[in-house]
Amino acid sequence: MGLNLDFSVVLERWPLFWDGAVMTLKLAALAIVFGAIIGTFCAVGRNSGNRLIARACTLYVEAIRNTPLLVQIFLVYFGLASIGFKFSAFSVAATALAINVGAYTAEIMRAGFESIPTGQIEAAEGLALSRFQIYWHVILLPATEKVYPALTSQFVLLMLASSVTSQISAEELTAVANYIQSDTYRAFETYILVAIAYVVLSLVLRAGFWALGFALFPRRRRLGTAL
Amino acid sequence: MTKDSPVVSLKEVHKSFGALKVLDGVDFSVGRGDVLVLIGRSGSGKSTALRCIDRFETIDSGEIHVCGHRVDAPDIDLRALRQDVGIVFQSYNLFPHLTIEQNITLAPVSVKRMAKAEARERAAAVLAQVGLAEKLDAYPEQLSGGQQQRAAIARSLAMQPKVMLFDEVTSALDPELTGEVLKVIEALAADGMTMVMVTHEMGFARGIADKVVFMHAGKVHETGTASILAAPATPELAQFVGTGF
């Protein structure tokens, strides 16, 4: 029994890999942008004085955090279909991933909000800033800065987890790999390459968030504190 | 509000936290341009009284009037009140992610809708007033405690308040840094700013106060000019002045 690896037939199909990787990045980017928005609103909602809104946000966060991603994807997929909507696998995948990462983002952002000392908020209130202005100028950026490493990890995890959307045939990296290995009978080689591709994607994403953090947090840049 | 009516007045103010009665019928008032100093033992309700003026606490009964605002009214326009009242806390509470200039221009620009250029000019002016003209571009963490507190005072002044509230603004500072902050407050008083301040600096209180209010057990136990510090009428104030706390 010897290990006999032959990457040539698999490598021949590199344009497919490329397309899959691009699709994975697009999927992750969409889910992260919308998930960040959903999560931030939800964290604000949980802090709001309105009990109904706070409860609804908590329910959403707990429901998502206590069910498997694959089941959530199927729920969106079959749920939309059963009420007569026909969307592409990509749209369904992006929607489900955004809903999923939104809940985790909400939890992380809530911790960020709680890290802001009440004195900061009182000082802002004392200056006659409105609630919205306080969130925008005094809470959001410092809170994001505090939890930025956790957010980055969560978003990288989401990108990796997007591989399960291959189950509904979204044409991302893992789905492409499934197709290539059944076509070439070179399963091990295929998944070695896919694993490497995911590592590269993770590094790309981390570099992207590092650059974004650099732009978002000028104080860190000026004072040279690491993120 | 007539010309001579007080800028701040409390009438029969009662306030409890749960079962704990903190303000038990507090009365005092501050005329325009006057400096009122609140003194008293720890826990006597000084901070609470001060916070009620800017409605950081709501009162159970009584009346509070500030610059024509009825502070105890349930439908008070909080943001209008707080444009007339500046408050500075013991822990400076500068916004750490903003430069000193941004800390100062934030409220004038977003609350008063002032043009950015004008707000920057005003920031430079108030910073000069507190002796920090060269710190415009610094971040709070690059400043000493005394400088941060002066910057916090400048931030309040940029809103051009009609009355300033100070709650033990030097208590968090090393002794050698309190002087620079007190000097800024003295200059403000000399400029005619109406002020209510809580302080444990008795020497400073004696020099600056037009009116001293000694609080004890949730009540105004003794009040008068700064001379009551030298010649207390009640044993409680005598003991307080004697021990310092």
Ligand SMILES: Nc1ncnc2c1ncn2[C@@H]1O[C@H](COP(=O)(O)OP(=O)(O)OP(=O)(O)O)[C@@H](O)[C@H]1O
């Ligand atoms: N938000 C609150 N909830 C419950 N109790 C409070 C609250 N704020 C203040 N108290 C209590 O009310 C009492 C008066 O507090 P306050 O802060 O007004 O005293 P103070 O005179 O400013 O004292 P110090 O000199 O220590 O600052 C204290 O016993 C304090 O524990």
Ligand SMILES: [Mg+2]
């Ligand atoms: Mg106090």
